Amino acid sequence: MSKIWLNEQLMEQQQATVQIEDRGFQFGDGIYEVIKVYNGNLFTAEQHIDRFYRCADELKIVIPYTKDKMHQMIYELVEENELGTGHVYMQITRGVAPRTHYFPGNNPQATFVAYTTEGARPVNNLKNGVKTIFQDDIRWLRCDIKSLNLLGAVLAKQTAHEQGCYEAVLHRDEIVTEGSSSNVFGIKEGVLYTHPINNYILNGITRMVMLECCREIGLPVVEEAMTKTQFKSMDELFLTSTTSEVTPIVQIDEVVVGEGHPGEWTRKIQQAFEAKLP
Ligand code: PDD
Numbered sequence: 001m002s003k004i005w006l007n008e009q010l011m012e013q014q015q016a017t018v019q020i021e022d023r024g025f026q027f028g029d030g031i032y033e034v035i036k037v038y039n040g041n042l043f044t045a046e047q048h049i050d051r052f053y054r055c056a057d058e059l060k061i062v063i064p065y066t067k068d069k070m071h072q073m074i075y076e077l078v079e080e081n082e083l084g085t086g087h088v089y090m091q092i093t094r095g096v097a098p099r100t101h102y103f104p105g106n107n108p109q110a111t112f113v114a115y116t117t118e119g120a121r122p123v124n125n126l127k128n129g130v131k132t133i134f135q136d137d138i139r140w141l142r143c144d145i146k147s148l149n150l151l152g153a154v155l156a157k158q159t160a161h162e163q164g165c166y167e168a169v170l171h172r173d174e175i176v177t178e179g180s181s182s183n184v185f186g187i188k189e190g191v192l193y194t195h196p197i198n199n200y201i202l203n204g205i206t207r208m209v210m211l212e213c214c215r216e217i218g219l220p221v222v223e224e225a226m227t228k229t230q231f232k233s234m235d236e237l238f239l240t241s242t243t244s245e246v247t248p249i250v251q252i253d254e255v256v257v258g259e260g261h262p263g264e265w266t267r268k269i270q271q272a273f274e275a276k277l278p
Contacts, residue, residue, distance in 0.1 A: 003080045004115040005073055005090075008065075010080065013115060022111050024093025027101070028149035030111075031055040032091035035074065036242045037083050037116070041278035045071060047205045048242075052090070055145045060103070061094050061110055074114060083116045087243060090114035091148060122244060126270065129248035129262045130166035132239075134228060135159055137170035137177050137200075144199050153180040167239055169252060172200065174227045182241040183207040184249070186226055186234030187219070187265045193234070196223040206240040213246075213272035219265055236263030246270045 006016045023029035033052045036043045049070055056063050063070070074088055095108030139152030156168035157180040168180045177195055178184055183204040185194045192214055197203045214221050231237070237249035237257045246269050248262035257263075262270075 002116060003077065005077060005112060007109070007112050010076070016113070018111065018113075019096040021099060022093055022096050023104075024091065024111060024148055026099055027094075028147065029059075030061065030091055030093030030148045031059065031146050032089065032148055033146060034242045035088045035090070037078055037086055037088060038121075038278050040078065040082075040084060042075065042078060042088070043278055044205050044209065045074060047208065049074075051146065051203070051205065052092075055147070056092060056110075058142075058145050059094075059147075061092060062107075063092060063112070064110060065112075077114055077116060081116045083118065085120060086116060086118040088114060088116050093148070119243070122247065125166065125247050126245060127262075129250035129257075130239075131164065131251040132167045132169050132179070132237075132249050133160050133163055133165050133253055135168035135170055135180070137172045139170070142199055143177070143201055144197075144203060146202060156180040165251075166247075167249075169231070169239075169249075171228055174229070175225045176228060176231045177201050177225070178204075179239050179241070182239040182244055182247075184231075184239045185210075185237065186231055187236040187263065188230075188234050190219070190265070192219050192221045192265070193226050193230075194221070194223055195225045204240055204242075206242055206245065209276060210240050210246055210269060210273060213269050213276075216272050217265075217268050219269070236266050238262075238266050238269070246273050 002013050003010050004013045033048045035045050035048045093111045095110050097104030097108045135156040160168040170177045178201040195201050232255045239247050248266045250257050
C-alpha cells in the first residue's frame with residue numbers, strides 16, 4: 001500500500017478521487033514534475049521544485065504552498081512510502097470548475113497530486129545504448145513549460161515504441177529540438193552540441209547536471225541546434241532525462257552511430273554524472 005498527496009492530505013492511493021470537471025482531466029490544464037530518488041535520497045529536488053513553480057507561474061496557476069513546504073511534503077512522501085530507488089511524480093492543475101475554455105472566475109483551489117513509484121536505474125540502456133527514430137515535432141510552441149498536454153510526445157513515443165525504439169528524436173523542419181521525453185546531444189570531433197534553451201525545448205534538470213559534467217571533464221559545449229543531417233553524422237549521440245540519466249544513442253533511423261556502441265566521451269560523462277548521485 002502506498003501513500004499519495006491529494007492537496008494537503010496524505011492518504012492511501014485507493015482512497016483518492018478526482019472530480020470529472022477537474023481542468024487537468026478536461027483540458028490538460030496543469031503541469032507536472034518527475035524527481036528521481038536514489039536509495040531514499042531525492043536528487044536535484046530543489047531544481048525540480050523551482051521549475052514546477054516557474055511553469056505554474058507561466059500558466060497563472062497558484063500553488064497554495066511555499067517551496068519549502070512543497071519540499072517537505074515530497075520528502076515526507078518518500079519517507080512514508082519507504083521508497084528506495086524510483087521517482088516521485090507530482091502534478092498540479094487549475095482545479096475544479098464548470099467547463100469553460102477561459103480561466104474560471106471563482107479562482108478554484110488548484111488540485112495537487114504526488115505519488116511515488118519504485119524503479120531500478122536503467123542499467124542495461126546505460127551500458128548498451130538505445131535505438132531511436134526521427135519524428136516530426138508537432139508539439140506547441142511553449143515546450144519550455146512542463147505541461148500535462150503531452151499528445152505530441154505521446155504520439156511520437158508510440159511510433160518509436162512500435163518500431164522497437166526507445167525514443168523519438170523530434171525535429172522542426174530540419175532542426176533537431178529534443179527527444180519526446182528527453183534532451184538530446186551530439187559530439188563531433190571533441191565538441192558537444194545541443195539545442196539552446198528557448199521555447200522549443202524543456203530546460204532539462206539532467207541536461208544542466210550533465211553540462212556541469214562536461215565542464216568538469218573538459219568537453220567544450222556549443223549550444224547550437226543541429227540539423228537532421230548533422231545529427232546523423234555525429235561521432236556520438238546521447239539523451240538525458242530524470243529517469244534515463246545519460247543514455248547513449250547507438251542508432252537513429254537506419255544510421256548506426258559511431259561504432260554502434262557508446263562512445264568514449266559519453267562514457268566519461270556517464271562516470272562524472274554517476275559521481276554526483278546520492
Ligand atoms: N521527461 N524534454 C522533455 C520533452 C521531457 O519530457 C523531459 C523529461 C526532458 C528532460 O527533463 P529532466 O532532465 O528535467 O527530466 C526533456 C520526464 C522525465 C517525463 O515526462 O517523464
